[in-house]
Amino acid sequence: MRYTLQVQYIGKNYAGSQIQFENGREIETPTIQGELEKALCKLKIGGFPAENKIRQVRTVFSGRTDRGVNSVGQVIHFDTDKSIVASKFVYQLNEILPKDISVSDLKSVDDSFHAQKSAKRRYYRYVFVNRKYKNAFDGDLMRVKFDINIERMNKALSYILGEHDFSSFKSSGTLNPSKVCFIEKAVAMRDGDKVIIDIVGNRFLYNMIRTIVGTLLEIEGHNRSADHMLEVLKACDRRKAGQTVSPYGLTLMKVEY
Amino acid sequence: MRYTLQVQYIGKNYAGSQIQFENGREIETPTIQGELEKALCKLKIGGFPAENKIRQVRTVFSGRTDRGVNSVGQVIHFDTDKSIVASKFVYQLNEILPKDISVSDLKSVDDSFHAQKSAKRRYYRYVFVNRKYKNAFDGDLMRVKFDINIERMNKALSYILGEHDFSSFKSSGTLNPSKVCFIEKAVAMRDGDKVIIDIVGNRFLYNMIRTIVGTLLEIEGHNRSADHMLEVLKACDRRKAGQTVSPYGLTLMKVEY
Numbered sequence: 001m002r003y004t005l006q007v008q009y010i011g012k013n014y015a016g017s018q019i020q021f022e023n024g025r026e027i028e029t030p031t032i033q034g035e036l037e038k039a040l041c042k043l044k045i046g047g048f049p050a051e052n053k054i055r056q057v058r059t060v061f062s063g064r065t066d067r068g069v070n071s072v073g074q075v076i077h078f079d080t081d082k083s084i085v086a087s088k089f090v091y092q093l094n095e096i097l098p099k100d101i102s103v104s105d106l107k108s109v110d111d112s113f114h115a116q117k118s119a120k121r122r123y124y125r126y127v128f129v130n131r132k133y134k135n136a137f138d139g140d141l142m143r144v145k146f147d148i149n150i151e152r153m154n155k156a157l158s159y160i161l162g163e164h165d166f167s168s169f170k171s172s173g174t175l176n177p178s179k180v181c182f183i184e185k186a187v188a189m190r191d192g193d194k195v196i197i198d199i200v201g202n203r204f205l206y207n208m209i210r211t212i213v214g215t216l217l218e219i220e221g222h223n224r225s226a227d228h229m230l231e232v233l234k235a236c237d238r239r240k241a242g243q244t245v246s247p248y249g250l251t252l253m254k255v256e257y
Numbered sequence: 258m259r260y261t262l263q264v265q266y267i268g269k270n271y272a273g274s275q276i277q278f279e280n281g282r283e284i285e286t287p288t289i290q291g292e293l294e295k296a297l298c299k300l301k302i303g304g305f306p307a308e309n310k311i312r313q314v315r316t317v318f319s320g321r322t323d324r325g326v327n328s329v330g331q332v333i334h335f336d337t338d339k340s341i342v343a344s345k346f347v348y349q350l351n352e353i354l355p356k357d358i359s360v361s362d363l364k365s366v367d368d369s370f371h372a373q374k375s376a377k378r379r380y381y382r383y384v385f386v387n388r389k390y391k392n393a394f395d396g397d398l399m400r401v402k403f404d405i406n407i408e409r410m411n412k413a414l415s416y417i418l419g420e421h422d423f424s425s426f427k428s429s430g431t432l433n434p435s436k437v438c439f440i441e442k443a444v445a446m447r448d449g450d451k452v453i454i455d456i457v458g459n460r461f462l463y464n465m466i467r468t469i470v471g472t473l474l475e476i477e478g479h480n481r482s483a484d485h486m487l488e489v490l491k492a493c494d495r496r497k498a499g500q501t502v503s504p505y506g507l508t509l510m511k512v513e514y
Contacts, residue, residue, distance in 0.1 A: 008393040072394070094391040102393040134351040136265040136359040137329070 001083060004107050004115060005090075007036065007074040010100040012140060012248065017065040017074065032074075032101060033059055039096040040078065043089070060115045062255040063122060066207065068140075068247030073123070073254035077115040083108075113257070121184065121256035123200050126213050127249045131193040140248035141194075148195055148220050150188050155226035156219055157186035157197070159233060160212065167236040169215070171207035171244065179205060179236075188216070198253075207244045214242030258340060261364050261372060262347075264293065264331040267357040269397060269505065274322040274331065289331075289358060290316055296353040297335065300346070317372045319512040320379060323464065325397075325504030330380065330511035334372040340365075370514070378441065378513035380457050383470050384506045388450040397505035398451075405452055405477050407445050412483035413476055414443035414454070416490055417469065424493040426472070428464035428501065436462060436493075445473070455510075464501045471499035 009032050017032040040057040062075045086106045094102050128142040129135070160183050167179045185200040197216070199209055219228050232240045266289050274289040297314040319332045343363045351359050386392070386400040417440050424436045442457040454473070456466055476485050489497045
């Protein structure tokens with residue numbers, strides 16, 4: 001039987017969502033997937049093997065999130081040979097998981113469902129602080145001291161709407177050969193002294209959103225025209241884009257199927 | 258010249274707001290006041306002594322907050338013999354202070370102003386999570402798994418309004434001999450799966466708010482009548498009240514003069 005779960009996490013203490021391999025062996029570094037699979041194995045309900053046995057539960061994520069990136073709506077699937085009592089299972093799994101990882105919304109799905117391949121839309125949110133002074137409650141959010149022009153930011157974001165080759169915004173770590181993504185929504189808004197950027201697309205390249213935000217900040221910081229974003233996009237050259245900004249402000253909000 | 262500052266902090270990494278003494282000597286434990294006075298001494302503007310000199314700047318807080326308690330509106334005052342350029346001073350002080358302490362709203366005040374003695378009203382907020390399941394974003398907030406009846410909580414809180422002897426809610430650490438406080442506002446409300454309790458009073462005893470919240474939770478957890486709060490208050494006996502709950506949910510919101 002196949003089940004899905006939503007997974008919430010604070011990425012700060014993890015080397016990204018996915019278990020990492022080197023020469024076919026798992027690297028011993030904490031990841032969201034690693035912690036989740038360890039916790040699933042500790043549960044004896046649902047036909048999982050008991051602790052200390054070889055891990056037999058494998059999870060499939062909707063997509064990789066980088067080191068430091070958060071999630072409120074990551075979706076995973078896993079298979080088991082027994083049926084699960086949702087409320088007890090979710091409660092117990094949460095108690096085993098570290099404080100900064102939680103699960104919810106267990107659902108039984110058809111075997112044809114695939115957390116990664118069936119995903120149609122991914123919703124991401126980037127948040128940074130736009131204020132000269134520090135505040136004790138800023139946490140790990142990036143702080144931008146110069147004034148942000150939200151109107152110009154939205155004009156720049158409008159250029160990435162639709163289907164484009166996003167090679168200019170990819171990091172070298174991108175494995176998938178296709179650099180084409182379809183962006184459905186890309187808007188910036190102010191919320192007090194925070195700036196929120198929402199981007200929705202069918203897929204995203206490695207570091208793509210953080211590099212888009214870095215390019216927006218280059219426009220703002222150097223008082224360039226919003227059209228700079230179009231030039232960078234058309235160039236299909238990573239060297240034309242801005243810096244890859246801090247991951248701590250990025251959150252995977254939702255995955256739609 | 259006398260100046261006031263507002264101070265924001267996350268109390269988790271500090272042994273309360275105030276520098277602690279033992280046999281007349283400062284204890285080497287991080288406190289908000291200790292960090293603030295160290296930072297003030299590093300600033301050469303405003304006639305403060307340079308770093309490595311004996312600390313000469315002393316700060317007076319509106320009141321002590323315990324280990325783990327946060328502030329968005331703590332007020333302090335200090336004296337200096339030179340006038341200060343507000344924007345530069347606040348910026349520099351913030352850059353020197355640790356990440357989880359910040360300052361704002363520098364104001365020049367009359368020498369008769371006293372951050373503690375002139376304070377008329379103190380606004381505190383206690384927040385806890387009311388949900389069976391854990392969530393990765395709960396942070397250090399206390400989680401209450403049983404259902405909370407907000408109406409009953411508000412009835413219980415209504416009994417502490419006005420002037421009362423709060424001996425039942427004091428911890429042994431209370432130094433001030435008077436146990437009488439005037440409570441102007443005490444309300445509970447729900448915000449999603451959080452419960453927020455706002456309490457405004459002229460003064461508070463050591464651990465008083467956390468013990469009031471603990472007594473509210475005893476009423477809820479044991480399904481007692483709201484009148485239990487009145488009985489505890491009238492008893493003037495700490496043994497009648499509930500537990501002192503976690504400090505992490507408590508924030509000093511504002512001090513009025």
